[in-house]
Amino acid sequence: MKKILPLISLFILVHFATAQTTIIQRNAAIESMIREISAENLEKYVRDLAGFRTRHTLSQNKQKEGIFASQNYVLDLFKSFEGQSDGRLSAYIDNFTIPADGRRIPEDSELGNVMATLKGTDPNDDRVFIISAHIDSRASNVMDAAIDAPGANDDGSGVAAVIELARIMSKKSYPATIIFVVVSGEEQGLKGAAYLAEKAKNENWNLVAMLNNDMIGNSHSSETNINDNTRVRIFSEGVPMAETERMAAIRRYTNGENDSKSRQLARYMKELGERYVDQLEVKLVYRNDRFLRGGDHTPFAREGFTAIRVCEMNENYYHQHEDVRVENGIQYGDLPEFVDFEYMRKITGINLASLASLAAAPSEPSSVGIDVRRLSNTSTLRWEAPETGKAKGYFVLMRETDASMWQKKFYTEETSLTIPYSKDNYFFAVQAVGEGGYESMAVFPQPITR
Template sequence: MRRLVLAAAVSAIAATAHAQPLGGEQPLLRQLSGEVSSARQQAIIQRLVGFGTRHTLSDTKSDKRGIGAARRWVAAEFAQMSKDCGGCLTVETPSEVFTAARIPKPTEVMDVLAIQKGTTDPERVIVISGHMDSRVSDPLNATADAPGANDDASGVAAVMEAARVLSKHKFPATLVFAVLSGEEQGLYGGKVLADYATAHGWQVEADLNNDIVGNSHGQNGVADNTHVRVFSEGTRTVETAAEADRRRYNGGEVDSPSRNLARVMDALADRYLTNFDVIMVYRTDRYGRSGDQVPMLKAGFPAVRVTEAAENYTRQHQDLRTENGVKYGDVIEGVDFDYLAQVTRLNLLAMASLASAPTPPEGVDIAGAVTSDTTLKWTPSRDAVAYRAWWRSTTDPQWRYSRLAGTSGQVVLKDVNIDDWFFGLSAIGPDGFESPVVFPGAAGRFKATPPAAAK
C-alpha cells in the first residue's frame, strides 16, 4: 500500500511541472548556426599547417615558419575581423616567461585574444579557447614538421570562426576568443589566460576549451560524426575544506557550475542541431590527460573541455612516418570539416545563449528540513525578469521538472520534499534567454572564488 501511495505522490509532482529543455526557441540561435562555414575552417587549418611547426619553442622571428609567424597571422586575422565589424574586437597578446621540464630555458608564451566587449554587462565574460602550438613524439623537438591539424588547429579554427560569426552581432556579456600557446609544454597558455582574466577582474561565466575537435574516425575503426564529448569537473577545483564537508553531506558532487554548463550545451544540441548530440562525460578531462581548461578551473572559473567522440591516437603527438602500413602524424587529411563545423555550431550556440541570458543567480540557498515543502532563496538581479526553480531525481543526469519563480527572491515548492530531489535555479531575461541552472550553496556557485580563499 505504501508503495502505491509513494507512486501517486511522484505522479502528482510530475503533473504540476514539465520536463523541458532550458529556455525557449530563439531565432537568433537558428541564424547563427547557419552562418558557420566549413570551407573557411578548412582554409584556417591549411594556413596553420603551412607554418611547418608551431611548437612553443620554435622560431619566433620568421614570417613563414614557427610559432611566431602563426601567432602574428592569427592576430592579423582578428584585426581584420575587427575592421569588418567597425572595431568591435580588441586584440590583445598577453604573455609570460616560463622555465619548466618541457621548457628548458626561459621562453615567452604568448596568447592571442580577441575581446568583444558586452553592451550592458561587460564584466561578465564568456570565453572560447583552443591552442595553436603543436608537437611531435618528442615534446622538446621544436624543429621537426608538426602539422597539428587536429591537435589543435581544429580548436583554433573553431575559435576563429566563432569570432567571425559572433562579431557581426552584439551581446550583453563580453565574448573572448582565445588562441593559446604552450599547451603541449604544460598548459602554460591556459595559465596566461587565467592570470590575464584575474588581473583584469573578469567574471568568467564559462570557458569552452576546444581541443581535438575535427576528427570523426577513431583509431579502432569506429566512425562517429554525430557526437561530441563535453568533459566537466564534478566538484569545484577551488572548493574549501568546509565547503567539501557540506557537499559530502547534502550533495552537489555532480552539480558544479562546469557540470551545469555541460547540461546547457547538451540541451542546445538537442534543440538546434540536426543529428548531433553531446556526450556529457563526468570527468575534468580524458583519463590521465589534461587541457587548457584546467588552469581556468584552478583560477575559480567554470570551464569545460570539448573533444571529438572518436579519437585517433596515431595522429596525436606523433612524428610524421609510416610503420607497418600505418600512417602516423597529425595531418590535414585527418580532419572532417563538416564534423568540425557542427562542433563549432555547438560552441556558437552556447556562447550566444550564455552571453544573451542574465547573470546566473547568486546567493542561491535552500531550506525544507522536516517539512513537506522546499524553499529556494536567492539574491534578485537587475537583468532578470523572472526565475525558474528546477528539480530532478538525485540520479537523473538532466534537470527534469521546473516551475516559474517570479522575482521576489524566494519560492516555495509545495509538496516537493527536499530529501528526495536535487534543486536549482535559473534566471530568465526579457527576451527569453535563460541562464544555466545554479545548484544551491558553494557547490554550484558560478561566481569565481579567489584561489587564495580555497587554501
C-alpha cells in the same frame, strides 16, 4: 483472432497515452548565426595552420613557418573582423615570458596568447566569457621543435572554431564581454592558459565561464574503427579543484558532488547544443579530463573558475602526437586529410549556441537556497534577482538524484516557489530568464537551515 485484436488495441492506447512530444524552441538570432558557420571556412583555417609546418612552442621565428608566424596569421584574421564590430572587437598578442622549468621549457622563453576581445555593451555588466584553443603543435618527441608537426586536429581544429566564432559573433552585440583566445605552450605544460588564468585571478575578472576546445575534428577512432560524427564529449570537474572547506562542508551536507559550477555549465551546453544543432549528441563525461592528458581548462579550474573541455568522442592515436610517416601501411601524423570538417561545424555550433545565450542572458540568480528547516513532502526554493541584467522570470529545475540532466522546468516570475516534490528525492537548481528567452546558468541551492 478475436483475442489478438483487443491486445493490439490496448498496445496502441498505452503507446499513445505514454508518448510525449518534445517542443524545440530556437531563438531566431542564434539559429541564424549557427547557419552561418561554414565547414569550408573551417577547412581553410585548418589547412592554413597545418601549412606552417610546425607550430611547436619553441620553434624558430621564421616568416612562413613556426609558432610566431602562425600567431600572426590568427591575429590578422581577428583584426580583419574588427571593422564589422562597430569598434567592439579589439585584437592583439598578449606576450609574456615563461621561466625555464627544467622539464619542457629548457630556458626562459617568450610566448604569446592571441586575444580578440568583444567588449560588452552594458557598462554595468563586467561579466567575461572565454572560448579558447591552443595553437602550438607537437610530434612524438615533445621537445623536438624542428620536426614537421602539422597539428591539424590537435589543436588546429579548436583554433579554427575560435576563429570562425569570432568572425560570426563580432557582428553582434552582447551585454557581457566575450574573449576569443588562442593560447600557446599547451603541449609544454599548459603554459599560456596558466598565465591567462593567473592574470584573470590577479586582476579580479568576473570570469563566468571558460570553454576550452581541444581536438574537435576527428570522427574515426584507431583500434576500434568507430566512424561517428554524431557525438561529442564535454569534460567537467565534480569536486572543484579550488574547493574551500566551507564549500566542502556544504557539498557533503547536500551530496552535491555532481553539481559543481562546471557540471552546471556542461549541462547547459548539452541542453543548448542539442537544442540548436541537429544530429549531434553531447555526452557529459564526469571527469576533468582524460587519463595521461591535460587541457587548458585545468589552470582555470585550479584558480577557482568555471571551466570545461569540449573534445571529440573518439580519438585516433595514429594522428595524435605522432611523427608524420607511413609505417606498416598506416599513415601516421596529424594531417588535414584526417579531419572531419562537417563534424567540426556541428561542434562549433554548440559552442556558439552556448556562448551567445550566456552572454545575452542576465547573470545567475543570487542567494539561491532550499528550505530544509522542516520535514515535508514539498520543496520550497528562494532566491534573489540577478546582480546584472533584468530577469523576466525564472526556471526552477528538477531531476531525480540518479539523473544526469534536468528533467522538469517550472517557470515563475516570483523569487520563490514551492512545488509538490520532496527535497529528499530530487535535486533542484534555479536559473534566470531574460528577454528573448535567454537563460543563465543554473545555480544549485544552498540549504536554508534557520
